[in-house]
Structures are given as C-alpha cells and as structure tokens.
Amino acid sequence: xxxxxxxxxxxxxxxxxxxxxxxxxxxxxxxxxxxxxxxxxxxxxxxxxxxxxxxxxxxxxxxxxxxxxxxxxxxxxxxxxxxxxxxxxxxxxxxxxxxxxxxxxxxxxxxxxxxxxxxxxxxxxxxxxxxxxxxxxxxxxxxxxxxxxxxxxxxxxxxxxxxxxxxxxxxxxxxxxxxxxxxxxxxxxxxxxxxxxxxxxxxxxxxxxxxxxxxxxxxxxxxxxxxxxxxxxxxxxxxxxxxxxxxxxxxxxxxxxxxxxxxxxxxxxxxxxxxxxxxxxxxxxxxxxxxxxxxxxxxxxxxxxxxxxxxxxxxxxxxxxxxxxxxxxxxxxxxxxxxxxxxxxxxxxxxxxxxxxxxxxxxxxxxxxxxxxxxxxxxxxxxxxxxxxxxxxxxxxxxxxxxxxxxxxxxxxxxxxxxxxxxxxxxxxxx
Amino acid sequence: xxxxxxxxxxxxxxxxxxxxxxxxxxxxxxxxxxxxxxxxxxxxxxxxxxxxxxxxxxxxxxxxxxxxxxxxxxxxxxxxxxxxxxxxxxxxxxxxxxxxxxxxxxxxxxxxxxxxxxxxxxxxxxxxxxxxxxxxxxxxxxxxxxxxxxxxxxxxxxxxxxxx
Numbered sequence: 300x301x302x303x304x305x306x307x308x309x310x311x312x313x314x315x316x317x318x319x320x321x322x323x324x325x326x327x328x329x330x331x332x333x334x335x336x337x338x339x340x341x342x343x344x345x346x347x348x349x350x351x352x353x354x355x356x357x358x359x360x361x362x363x364x365x366x367x368x369x370x371x372x373x374x375x376x377x378x379x380x381x382x383x384x385x386x387x388x389x390x391x392x393x394x395x396x397x398x399x400x401x402x403x404x405x406x407x408x409x410x411x412x413x414x415x416x417x418x419x420x421x422x423x424x425x426x427x428x429x430x431x432x433x434x435x436x437x438x439x440x441x442x443x444x445x446x447x448x449x450x451x452x453x454x455x456x457x458x459x460x461x462x463x464x465x466x467x468x469x470x471x472x473x474x475x476x477x478x479x480x481x482x483x484x485x486x487x488x489x490x491x492x493x494x495x496x497x498x499x500x501x502x503x504x505x506x507x508x509x510x511x512x513x514x515x516x517x518x519x520x521x522x523x524x525x526x527x528x529x530x531x532x533x534x535x536x537x538x539x540x541x542x543x544x545x546x547x548x549x550x551x552x553x554x555x556x557x558x559x560x561x562x563x564x565x566x567x568x569x570x571x572x573x574x575x576x577x578x579x580x581x582x583x584x585x586x587x588x589x590x591x592x593x594x595x596x597x598x599x600x601x602x603x604x605x606x607x608x609x610x611x612x613x614x615x616x617x618x619x620x621x622x623x624x625x626x627x628x629x630x631x632x633x634x635x636x637x638x639x640x641x642x643x644x645x646x647x648x649x650x651x652x653x654x655x656x657x658x659x660x661x662x663x664x665x666x667x668x669x670x671x672x673x674x675x676x677x678x679x680x681x682x683x684x685x686x687x688x689x690x691x692x693x694x695x696x697x698x699x700x701x702x703x704x705x706x707x708x709x710x711x712x713x714x715x716x717x718x719x720x721x722x723x724x725x726x727x728x729x730x
Numbered sequence: 731x732x733x734x735x736x737x738x739x740x741x742x743x744x745x746x747x748x749x750x751x752x753x754x755x756x757x758x759x760x761x762x763x764x765x766x767x768x769x770x771x772x773x774x775x776x777x778x779x780x781x782x783x784x785x786x787x788x789x790x791x792x793x794x795x796x797x798x799x800x801x802x803x804x805x806x807x808x809x810x811x812x813x814x815x816x817x818x819x820x821x822x823x824x825x826x827x828x829x830x831x832x833x834x835x836x837x838x839x840x841x842x843x844x845x846x847x848x849x850x851x852x853x854x855x856x857x858x859x860x861x862x863x864x865x866x867x868x869x870x871x872x873x874x875x876x877x878x879x880x881x882x883x884x885x886x887x888x889x890x891x892x893x894x
Binding site: 388389390391392393394396397428429430431432433465467468469470471472473484485486487488489490504505546547548549550554555556586590620622623624625628632633636637639640643644 | 752753754755756757758759760761762764765786795796799800801802803814817818819820822823824855856857858859860861862863864868871872873
C-alpha cells in the first residue's frame with residue numbers, strides 16, 4: 300500500500316519509536332504548519348478543512364470546518380481562545396487515539412498548531428486519559444522538544460502567531476469525553492455536562508471561545524493542509540472523505556487497528572485484516588463503533604463503515620472500532636456488562652440517567668442469573684424508550700447507553716426468552 | 731499506612747502552589763494536585779486533602795467533591811502496587827472474569843480490597859484502550875495484555891515477592 304494512502308499511521312510503528320522533531324520533518328512533517336502560517340490566512344485554513352469534508356472522528360461526526368466556523372472572528376486575535384484536543388479515549392472497545400498519541404505525538408502537535416491558527420487560539424490543551432501513562436510521557440517529551448525547536452511558543456515561524464500546549468491528565472470519568480463535561484473538568488469541577496447554548500465555540504473554557512476536537516480529527520489536519528482538500532476527498536471510497544483508523548476486538552484471529560479508506564466494508568476489516576473469526580466461533584452480531592452504538596446483526600457485516608451507511612443500517616459509525624459478539628458469548632451477559640459500565644459512569648446529575656441506568660443493570664443481572672420474570676422485559680423496553688434519543692435526559696450519556704439495549708432487545712429476543720424460561724443462562728456451560 | 735497526620739512535605743506544597751499559579755484559576759489544578767499527593771503517599775488522606783484544598787483556595791468539601799468524583803483518586807489507603815483489571819466489554823468477551831477469579835483466589839481478596847501484607851490492591855477499571863490484546867490490566871503504570879489466569883497470577887506473585 301502506498302504510504303500516502305495511510306497518512307495518519309505512516310510514521311507509526313517505526314523501530315526507533317515515535318519520531319523526534321527532525322525525523323518528523325524528514326518524513327514530511329511540518330510542511331503543513333509552514334504552509335498554513337506563511338501562505339494562508341486563518342480563514343483559508345478553515346475553508347480548506349471545510350472543503351475536505353473532514354468529520355469529527357470522536358463519535359459524533361460533526362463537520363470540523365463547520366465546528367470551527369462558529370468561533371467568533373470579532374474581536375480578533377487579542378481575545379483569549381482555547382483549542383482542546385479530546386484525548387480522553389474511554390469508549391469501551393476503542394483503541395485508536397492511544398495508537399496515535401503513543402505512535403506519533405508530533406503529528407497531534409502539528410495538527411493542534413494548525414487548528415489553533417485557524418480559530419486564532421493561543422492556548423492548546425490536551426485532555427488525556429489518566430490511565431494513558433506512556434502517552435503522557437511521550438506527549439510531554441514531544442511538546443518540550445517542539446517548544447525548544449520553536450514550533451511552539453511566541454511568534455512561530457515569524458508569523459506573529461503564538462501557541463502553547465499544556466497536557467491535562469484526567470482523574471478518570473467516561474463523561475469527560477462529552478465536550479462540555481470535559482471543559483468543566485478542566486476548570487476543576489465535577490465533570491457534569493453543561494446545557495447548550497452557549498456552545499463551547501462561543502462560551503467554553505472559562506467562558507472563552509473554545510473548540511474541542513478529537514485526537515484523530517486533529518491528526519488529519521497536517522495532511523489536509525499539505526496535500527489539499529481534493530486529495531483528502533479522493534481517499535474515501537464513498538461519500539465520506541479521508542482515511543479512518545478502524546479496529547476489531549472480540550474472538551477474531553488477529554484483533555487490531557488499521558488505517559483504511561473511509562467507507563471500507565466491515566466484512567473486509569473482519570475477514571481480511573483481522574483474519575476472520577477464530578475456529579469454532581461464528582459472528583452473531585456487532586457494535587460497529589463502541590459501546591454506545593446499536594447492535595447490528597451478523598447479516599449486516601457488509602455495511603460500509605461510513606457515517607451515512609452505518610446510520611442507514613440502524614446504528615452509528617461512532618469511533619469506528621467494532622466489537623464483535625460471537626455465537627458462544629451470551630448476548631444478555633454482554634448487555635449486562637455494557638449497562639454496568641454506563642450505570643457506573645453516569646455523572647448523577649439528572650434523575651432518569653442516575654436512577655434508570657442502575658435499574659436496567661439490575662434487571663439484566665436478574666435475567667442473566669436466572670431470576671428474571673417476563674415483565675422484566677417490559678421494564679427494559681420502557682427504559683430503552685424513556686431514556687432513549689428523545690431528550691428526556693440532560694446529555695447523550697443515557698441515550699448512548701440505550702442504543703445497544705434497544706437494538707439488543709430486538710435482536711436477541713430468543714436468548715432473553717430462553718434465560719427467563721430456563722431460569723438460567725443457556726450458554727453458561729459453553730462459555 | 732500511617733501518613734494521615736503528616737503534613738505535606740515543603741517541596742510538594744511548592745509544586746502544588748506552582749501548579750495552581752500556572753492555571754487560569756487555582757482550582758483548575760485540583761486533579762493534578764491530588765494526583766501529585768497520591769503519587770507521594772499512595773492515596774489522599776483527609777488531612778492531606780484539607781491542606782491541598784487550602785493551597786488551592788478551596789474548602790475541603792469542595793475539593794473532596796472532585797476527589798470522590800474521579801475514578802483514579804484514592805480516598806482510602808491502597809497497597810504498594812495497584813492492579814487495575816479492565817472490566818469493559820471487549821475484555822469481558824475475552825475472559826476477564828476468569829482472570830479476575832484467579833487473581834481473587836491467589837491474592838485472597840475481592841476487587842476493592844488490599845492484601846493483608848499491604849502489597850497489592852485489586853481494582854476494576856474502565857476500558858484501557860488495549861482491546862486488541864484483551865484481557866488487559868494496568869499494574870501501577872504498566873499495561874499488560876493478552877492475559878489468561880496463569881499469566882495474571884504470575885504477575886501478581888511477582889508483585890508480592892518484590893521488596894517493599
């Protein structure tokens with residue numbers, strides 16, 4: 300495969316570890332930041348990124364250029380603004396940002412300088428998972444070197460634009476991945492989501508205009524600016540542009556993550572890249588992009604992994620890293636595990652989420668352990684409806700939790716009934 | 731541990747003050763200050779929490795609200811080593827329950843507890859982003875993957891044999 304076809308990971312996995320500033324430059328790095336700061340206005344950078352149709356890689360898929368366009372341009376540069384990299388990778392089954400952070404931290408640094416320049420923010424913050432110790436060490440090392448060489452600090456390349464990056468290691472809560480909760484955590488408060496408006500682009504960190512972008516999103520920027528929007532558009536197989544870091548976990552021969560053209564069918568990722576299911580296991584269903592995406596059936600494995608196609612199939616692309624359920628793993632047990640996670644990670648702010656999710660967890664626990672009643676299924680359906688995507692909760696946490704539940708109740712109806720009828724998990728012996 | 735009545739050492743106080751000074755508002759340093767205290771003592775005692783709060787210009791209750799909100803700040807003593815075994819979905823599919831059962835049996839503790847010799851605390855943790863090597867666990871700052879009951883047990887034994 301041509302290196303230009305996997306721009307994000309071309310410098311990752313080298314025998315000497317992540318490149319330093321000089322090696323990064325020799326391999327094509329810093330071209331984009333030179334071009335942006337010397338030859339382009341901030342507006343031109345935003346136009347290029349908008350034209351590239353780059354969409355957020357953190358799960359929501361919002362247009363990056365559009366997101367930036369809401370940052371007030373007036374008054375200009377003198378105003379305090381923030382560019383925040385969301386490196387709080389905590390969606391169960393997702394392991395792409397860690398790859399980018401550990402593998403090539405300078406790529407993120409360059410992407411952040413470009414994004415900071417585009418929105419005219421002088422302050423960059425990386426909100427990093429506290430558990431990512433190796434990433435923390437490598438980021439701090441990369442940032443210190445970039446500062447020493449002059450890629451960070453005052454008046455970068457004599458452009459008049461100055462930019463600093465600070466790393467915040469999180470204390471650990473899933474909800475910090477939600478951008479307003481993340482900003483609240485950065486202000487030293489319990490990380491509860493904020494009501495919108497104001498949107499962060501207008502009133503974010505400390506009330507200042509702030510943009511929060513996912514790590515993978517930011518890492519795409521140097522390549523878009525260096526090679527142009529047309530090039531980026533040509534990388535995708537379907538309507539979505541660029542490449543994507545896809546991944547597979549579960550009972551496949553070679554679980555892993557691979558940078559592939561946007562829109563690659565999941566079947567190709569599972570069968571070709573992950574080596575197919577292990578002997579003795581068949582694919583039963585899958586979560587296409589993390590714990591908060593709806594289950595799709597094994598028969599839908601040909602779905603193109605792009606925003607629109609996965610949505611049409613009944614789920615979301617999410618983070619693009621699929622979790623596979625095999626035919627020897629109990630779907631009720633898997634849902635119990637997922638809802639335990641969501642119940643634990645509810646911030647507790649709004650009642651439906653705080654009280655509803657533990658209730659769902661207890662119902663699933665009862666069914667899984669053989670004490671469930673037929674009415675319990677009605678209660679689960681009620682929750683899937685009431686906590687679902689209709690805006691009865693303060694943020695998207697509970698609706699995310701209901702996505703696998705609502706789809707699972709339909710898809711695994713027989714398994715649910717068998718648990719209640721047999722008063723035990725039918726798969727317990729083979730598990 | 732008998733650190734509850736000890737004052738924070740001067741260099742730690744200086745570091746916390748510096749963290750607070752570098753932030754837009756001192757309270758923004760809450761998590762990083764608590765993390766520093768924990769790196770030194772292993773956990774955050776009531777006395778250390780109160781002292782840290784005063785350095786950040788906050789009430790102890792305010793800071794405790796933050797300390798107890800986050801998964802990685804310990805408000806009770808832990809062992810010299812902390813095992814965080816992932817309990818999220820990919821590791822569950824790949825057999826983390828069997829790994830946990832073996833660790834519990836070998837260490838004689840349940841998740842949330844510390845061995846009587848003070849060597850090891852066992853905790854569950856949310857997805858560690860190591861799903862392609864599930865089941866995974868974090869031992870102190872080191873990530874271990876592709877675990878089974880035997881390899882996890884061996885790692886636990888190594889921790890207990892290591893000098894305090």
